[in-house]
Amino acid sequence: MHLVMIGGSDAGISAALRARELEPSADVTVVVADAYPNFSICGIPYYVSGEVAHWRNLAHRTVADLEATGMALRLDTTAQRIDVPGRKLQVTAANGRDELISYDKLVIGTGAVPVQPPIAGLTGPGALGPDDGVHVLHTMSDTFAVMRTLQETSAASAVIIGAGYVGLEMADALIARGLSVTQIEQLPEVLATVDADLGTLARAELAAQGVEVLTRTTARQISKTSAPSPARLRVQAQTASGEAVERAADMVLVVTGVRPDTGLAAAARARLDARGAIRVDPAMRTGLPDVLAAGDCVVTHHRLLGQTYLPLGTTAHKQGRVAGENALGGNRQFAGSLGTQVVKIFDQVAARTGLRHDEAMAAGFDPITVQSEADDHKAYYPASHRITMRVTGDRATGRLLGMQLFGHKHAEIAKRIDIAATAIFHAMTVEDMSDLDLSYTPPLGSPWEAVQMGAQAWDREVQRLSR
Ligand SMILES: Cc1cc2nc3c(=O)[nH]c(=O)nc-3n(C[C@H](O)[C@H](O)[C@H](O)COP(=O)(O)OP(=O)(O)OC[C@H]3O[C@@H](n4cnc5c(N)ncnc54)[C@H](O)[C@@H]3O)c2cc1C
Numbered sequence: 001m002h003l004v005m006i007g008g009s010d011a012g013i014s015a016a017l018r019a020r021e022l023e024p025s026a027d028v029t030v031v032v033a034d035a036y037p038n039f040s041i042c043g044i045p046y047y048v049s050g051e052v053a054h055w056r057n058l059a060h061r062t063v064a065d066l067e068a069t070g071m072a073l074r075l076d077t078t079a080q081r082i083d084v085p086g087r088k089l090q091v092t093a094a095n096g097r098d099e100l101i102s103y104d105k106l107v108i109g110t111g112a113v114p115v116q117p118p119i120a121g122l123t124g125p126g127a128l129g130p131d132d133g134v135h136v137l138h139t140m141s142d143t144f145a146v147m148r149t150l151q152e153t154s155a156a157s158a159v160i161i162g163a164g165y166v167g168l169e170m171a172d173a174l175i176a177r178g179l180s181v182t183q184i185e186q187l188p189e190v191l192a193t194v195d196a197d198l199g200t201l202a203r204a205e206l207a208a209q210g211v212e213v214l215t216r217t218t219a220r221q222i223s224k225t226s227a228p229s230p231a232r233l234r235v236q237a238q239t240a241s242g243e244a245v246e247r248a249a250d251m252v253l254v255v256t257g258v259r260p261d262t263g264l265a266a267a268a269r270a271r272l273d274a275r276g277a278i279r280v281d282p283a284m285r286t287g288l289p290d291v292l293a294a295g296d297c298v299v300t301h302h303r304l305l306g307q308t309y310l311p312l313g314t315t316a317h318k319q320g321r322v323a324g325e326n327a328l329g330g331n332r333q334f335a336g337s338l339g340t341q342v343v344k345i346f347d348q349v350a351a352r353t354g355l356r357h358d359e360a361m362a363a364g365f366d367p368i369t370v371q372s373e374a375d376d377h378k379a380y381y382p383a384s385h386r387i388t389m390r391v392t393g394d395r396a397t398g399r400l401l402g403m404q405l406f407g408h409k410h411a412e413i414a415k416r417i418d419i420a421a422t423a424i425f426h427a428m429t430v431e432d433m434s435d436l437d438l439s440y441t442p443p444l445g446s447p448w449e450a451v452q453m454g455a456q457a458w459d460r461e462v463q464r465l466s467r
Pocket residue numbers: 006007008009010011012031032033034041042043044045077078079080109110111112113137138139166261264294295296297311312313314315316
């Protein structure tokens with residue numbers, strides 16, 4: 001049995017590890033386009049900031065660790081074509097030669113690539129790139145290019161186009177390095193993964209830390225400046241009301257999301273959804289004989305929404321594990337995502353799970369969303385912090401549909417959102433969450449855990465509305 005995984009990031013490596021764990025005699029080969037298998041790209045902002053001292057520290061496992069599990073790594077090797085009936089993968093190997101690798105089962109884990117928004121100077125002939133100080137951020141090579149710009153040009157200013165979670169993490173990282181940072185976002189508020197009420201709090205933290213935030217502003221053009229401009233790049237943008245905005249910077253980072261990287265799968269006639277993600281069933285089967293797929297290149301089965309696209313490292317790990325098991329003949333199913341995510345923005349943290357209010361409405365629920373606040377631990381014990389919570393529940397059934405949290409980085413926001421994620425996973429009501437037997441000691445919590453106080457605030461509001 002020869003299993004071949006394409007892709008050496010979260011999905012491909014998880015599949016390979018699971019297969020080797022279940023069947024130590026399985027012959028497993030992982031084909032990786034670059035030389036950085038199993039690197040935590042989620043950690044890139046913390047290497048850029050200097051908090052992680054060396055890029056090698058971002059490796060979840062070293063090449064030696066991976067090889068010690070018994071998998072074979074084909075690094076700097078790019079998969080070019082899948083011969084589905086012949087069960088062969090054509091690759092261009094590190095030496096530049098083309099080769100055919102036979103497989104019994106194939107797992108596609110080609111992931112995603114950064115979206116290139118329609119900004120003049122970013123795409124097309126004469127486009128500016130890393131050597132000019134214009135960057136995207138997804139791979140270790142992208143990271144090295146960013147570091148070259150920062151170190152070799154002593155960059156003092158940056159424009160970040162995009163204020164999603166990666167954009168916010170990078171604003172934090174570049175401020176930590178002493179740059180002046182402008183963040184440009186076309187939506188009305190930063191961090192669109194949470195409701196605008198919490199996005200406003202994220203923006204306040206950015207502003208408090210010195211980031212200039214321009215929302216409702218769309219970048220139109222990136223160009224080089226000429227002397228005597230102190231900075232080498234110029235970003236021209238337009239506000240929603242049509243006003244022209246211009247900023248000069250030494251570096252421009254374009255972080256406006258990702259799209260599935262599925263050219264290889266499409267050429268093999270895998271079925272794709274409208275976004276170009278590979279359609280898989282919950283067992284991660286593509287419908288092509290002996291071909292599975294996982295991670296950012298596939299559609300996401302969501303426990304409340306059905307099929308969507310929600311690329312996250314957590315999901316890629318789980319899907320990869322399922323694909324690895326099923327490649328061996330297993331019948332594991334991916335249990336579904338809730339889009340649970342968390343981001344640190346300087347000293348604050350935003351997190352969400354399940355559905356935001358508008359998503360719940362669009363999905364056909366009758367949601368009520370209630371915002372409230374609670375202390376992370378008893379206020380009489382030093383260093384307590386207020387947590388802002390938004391609980392979304394279905395009016396008719398009381399079912400918990402979503403939760404969003406915002407609070408200090410020491411307020412255990414991530415683990416608190418996981419309480420709600422667990423509750424939603426098990427289709428609990430808001431009231432059920434309030435009934436959970438959770439821990440308490442004054443330095444760490446309250447007799448009613450904060451998220452339970454959020455649940456009770458929701459319940460009070462529903463009572464009030466029904467009166
Ligand atoms: C800066 C940043 C921060 C992030 N932070 C978080 C976070 O905090 N939490 C979270 O859950 N997620 C986070 N993510 C998202 C997360 O990293 C991705 O969801 C995850 O990496 C997806 O894994 P993947 O294996 O599907 O794909 P990718 O990571 O995109 O990897 C694709 C792999 O396929 C290889 N490949 C592609 N084409 C070929 C080919 N033709 N031949 C051979 N190999 C090929 C690539 O070299 C790579 O190894 C972050 C992403 C970024 C960029």
